[in-house]
Structure formats: C-alpha cells, structure tokens
Amino acid sequence: MSLFIYNSLGKKKEQFESLYPGLVTMYVCGPTVYGHAHLGHAKSYVSFDVVARWLRHIGFRVKYVQNITDVGHLTDDGDDGEDKIERQARTEKTDPMEIAQFYTRSFYEDMDRLGVERPNIAPTATGHIPEQIALIEKLIASEHAYVVNGNVYFSVDSFPGYGKLSGRTDQDAVLSGNRVQLRSEKRNPSDFALWKKAEPGHMMQWHSPWGSGFPGWHVECSAMATKYLGPTIDIHGGGMENKFPHHDCEIAQSEAASGKPFVRYWMHNNMVTVNGTKMGKSLKNSVNLKDLFKRVDPVVIRFFILQSHYRSPLDYSETAIRASQTGLEKLHDTMRRLLQALPGSGELNISAFIDRFESAMNDDFNTPIAISVLFDFSKSLNSALDQECGLSETALDNAKRFLGMYGTTLLGIIPPEAQPLTTGMENGEKTLDEVISILLDMRKEAREQKNYPLSDTIRDRLLEAGIEVKDTKDGASWSKVSNR
Numbered sequence: 001m002s003l004f005i006y007n008s009l010g011k012k013k014e015q016f017e018s019l020y021p022g023l024v025t026m027y028v029c030g031p032t033v034y035g036h037a038h039l040g041h042a043k044s045y046v047s048f049d050v051v052a053r054w055l056r057h058i059g060f061r062v063k064y065v066q067n068i069t070d071v072g073h074l075t076d077d078g079d080d081g082e083d084k085i086e087r088q089a090r091t092e093k094t095d096p097m098e099i100a101q102f103y104t105r106s107f108y109e110d111m112d113r114l115g116v117e118r119p120n121i122a123p124t125a126t127g128h129i130p131e132q133i134a135l136i137e138k139l140i141a142s143e144h145a146y147v148v149n150g151n152v153y154f155s156v157d158s159f160p161g162y163g164k165l166s167g168r169t170d171q172d173a174v175l176s177g178n179r180v181q182l183r184s185e186k187r188n189p190s191d192f193a194l195w196k197k198a199e200p201g202h203m204m205q206w207h208s209p210w211g212s213g214f215p216g217w218h219v220e221c222s223a224m225a226t227k228y229l230g231p232t233i234d235i236h237g238g239g240m241e242n243k244f245p246h247h248d249c250e251i252a253q254s255e256a257a258s259g260k261p262f263v264r265y266w267m268h269n270n271m272v273t274v275n276g277t278k279m280g281k282s283l284k285n286s287v288n289l290k291d292l293f294k295r296v297d298p299v300v301i302r303f304f305i306l307q308s309h310y311r312s313p314l315d316y317s318e319t320a321i322r323a324s325q326t327g328l329e330k331l332h333d334t335m336r337r338l339l340q341a342l343p344g345s346g347e348l349n350i351s352a353f354i355d356r357f358e359s360a361m362n363d364d365f366n367t368p369i370a371i372s373v374l375f376d377f378s379k380s381l382n383s384a385l386d387q388e389c390g391l392s393e394t395a396l397d398n399a400k401r402f403l404g405m406y407g408t409t410l411l412g413i414i415p416p417e418a419q420p421l422t423t424g425m426e427n428g429e430k431t432l433d434e435v436i437s438i439l440l441d442m443r444k445e446a447r448e449q450k451n452y453p454l455s456d457t458i459r460d461r462l463l464e465a466g467i468e469v470k471d472t473k474d475g476a477s478w479s480k481v482s483n484r
Helices: 039-057 084-092 096-113 126-141 170-177 217-229 240-258 289-293 298-306 318-340 351-362 367-386 393-410 427-448 452-464
Strands: 004-007 012-015 023-028 061-066 145-148 151-154 192-197 213-215 233-239 263-269 272-274 314-316 467-472 475-480
Touching: 004 263, 023 039, 023 217, 039 061, 039 096, 039 233, 039 263, 039 272, 039 289, 039 298, 039 314, 039 393, 061 217, 084 096, 096 289, 096 467, 096 475, 126 145, 126 151, 126 192, 126 213, 126 217, 126 240, 151 240, 192 217, 192 240, 213 217, 217 233, 217 240, 233 240, 240 263, 289 298, 298 318, 298 367, 314 318, 318 367, 318 393, 351 367, 351 393, 367 393, 427 452, 427 467, 427 475, 452 467
Parallel strands: 023 061, 023 233, 233 263, 272 314
Antiparallel strands: 004 012, 145 151, 151 192, 192 213, 467 475
C-alpha cells in the first residue's frame, strides 16, 4: 500500500518516494524560544510526531531535524523591529541566552508531557553562526545577495522562482513590505535580510566579514537543514503561516546556493482557533500549555489535536475538550477491560480494521479516520467480550497487539497501562505546585525585606531539586529542568 502526501508545492496529493531508498530526511521548523509553548505549538509538533512515527512503521529510517530559533526572529517580517528573544530579555532584565535556555527547557517539558518524541537532531541558530555566514558568502559570490552598510540582503530578482510555494507574486511581496518601514538601501522592497548590522547596545551579535551583527530569521533553516540532511531533503514541515515569507525565502536561498531542488514534499499544518477566532498573543487568547495541563490530562490534548486532520483548522473550546476527554476515556475503558479479560473461545477478525487504519494513515496521515477505526474496533471488541464465550487467548493477544500498535505506538493516545484520565494535575503534581508556591512566596518576602542571601538560597536549592525559578516583570515563574 503506497503512502500519499499532500505536497503544498504542487497543491495536490502525490505518491511518496524518498530520495534515498529506506531513508527519509525530514526537517520541521521549531519554536522561537521567547515564551512558553501554546496550543499552536502542540498542533504542529504532535502532527509531525505522528508523521515520523508512521514513516518508521512502514519501514523507513527517519532522520528528523527540528531547529530551535534562539536568535534572528524579528518582531516584523519586513526585516525591522527587535529580535523577539532580545526584546523578551529586555523585558525580563536578563541575558538573551538565559531566556532562550529557560524557554527551550520549558518547550521540551511540554512536548514530553504530550508524548512528542524528540527529533534526531535539534540544532540551535546560535550554534550554527559559521554555517550561516558560509551560506551568505556563497550567495554573495554568486550575486544572489549584496552588502549595504553592514547588512546583507537576498536579491529576489536574481531568483525567478521566488514565491513558488505560497503563490505570492512580486507585487504581493511589495505590498506586504510596504506595510512596515522599508529600508531605502534595499534594491527591491521584496529583498530579505540574510545578515543584520547590530546597532549600538544590541545584546546578540557576532563578528562577520560585513561587521558585527546577527543572522536573519530565514537563513538559519537553510543552513541547518542542508548541513544535516543534504542539499535536497524529502519532507519539510511547518505551520501554514510560514509559507510566506519564511519558506519562500528558504527555497530561494537554498536553491540559489546549491542549484538543486531544496525540498521534495512540503507539508503545512493549519492554525488553531479559539471559539472560532484566530489564536494569537496579540489577541490575548493564546492557550498556554502549562496552564492547560493544570486542568486537562496532556493525552487528552494530544487526542483532541489528532481528531482534526493536520491540514484542517483546530478550534479550541472547553466544550470540545470535554468531548475529547469523554471519547478518549471510552477507548481507555476498552483497553482496561481487554487487559483484565479472561480467555474464552470466541474469535474476532482484526484484519479488516488493520486495513482500514493503514489505508487512512497512508492517505496523507488522516488521523481522524484512523481514530474512527479505533472506535469501531472498540465497539466490536466490547460486543465480543459481552458474549458468554468471550474471546480466545489468541484473539485477546491479537486485540492487545492491535491497540498497542495503533493506539499506543503510532498515535500515542492509549498508554499501555491505560490508567484513568485526570481532570487536572495528579495529586503529586498538585502538591508540588502548592509547595513551590509557598517557597516562592517566602522568597518574595525575603526579597522585599532585602534578605537576598535567603532569597538566593531558596532559588539555588530549588534548582538543585530540578526546579528553575525565573523572575519576570509579572513575578516569579518556575519550570522543571528536563534530565533529557
């Protein structure tokens, strides 16, 4: 059975064939680490986690790279504004690298709770400045880029295919650029920054052939993807909002540098809405995962996400979450009943369910249909267990393997032990939260009394116990320090 993937570049489903037999190279745009992860992050990384799991299931070795953007992502796509991480560092009155490290750990902590498996390689932008400089030098040498006053820009006029992913025309790009303050030094308003000159007082800067500065947002992905996966990669994933300008810019600079196709299959997940309204920090309706996990078991969030196809919008509401919890509990009840069932003599044909599940996943990773197959299987299984003869030992083992493979290993929505779902933090987590809140209150009181040695001792002892405290303008927050 062949796998078909919707390729955003050709805007149609195409049969998947990897560049190298038995190996899939896969790159997914990672988070910009200047705040805690939200539901939009969960939608993307749970979706691509299942993609990687399925590819491995059907026999591929997957080399999965997911970057961490810890420099260069500006507040405006038009190459103006502050770096988002530097801006957060100014807000919290600390060092940008501390911001990046703190929120990187926070991101992985949340992904771990969602059951998202780690990528094979997780490179950071700051760790690959030499590679980005080398790529920029190559583009300058081939006259695809030019230097002005310590800034380096990619010339879109030098690359006729610019915009072929998003379908944005040159005029569209110009109009988009005119919404922000344009630098007159650009030859074309659509040209994008590869390297930015650091203004006085800029906290994140590196030496380069063009003076002290920092890389643009787009160049990091091209540099890291090609370093670890080669000039042509099989799958590149990311949010739909990244098609323009980010992925169009990636294509232009990568293909201009190598002369080869950059990506064979582009995959884009759709956005998250909240009660029908687009989710965003500026709209103040962003759903923070850490807050959500206090009320909802993370596996329910994973199930909620996978009930929607990755290319479809996901609308968050309390009603939808409650419905997901109720539905998932039914599957978990079936698993628990199966684990407790005693052998009988009845049989259950599982092959049809396997075929339906695999057909759904091979049709552009259709997780909603795959989940519906699990529910149909659950209904048939419970009906068979209700019969006086029950199921034979072989039938029970086959059913366990089916739910274990497709519900646990591939979708990650049925833990092997299938413990009852929690409606909020488990008792241990709740107690931990309460204890840390007490300690943070004591630390705050110590700071108010200028007893800084005691304040620092509380912070340091918590860190030794695996809890990192971060002081922000809104007060102290804490995060577990991952051991992975």
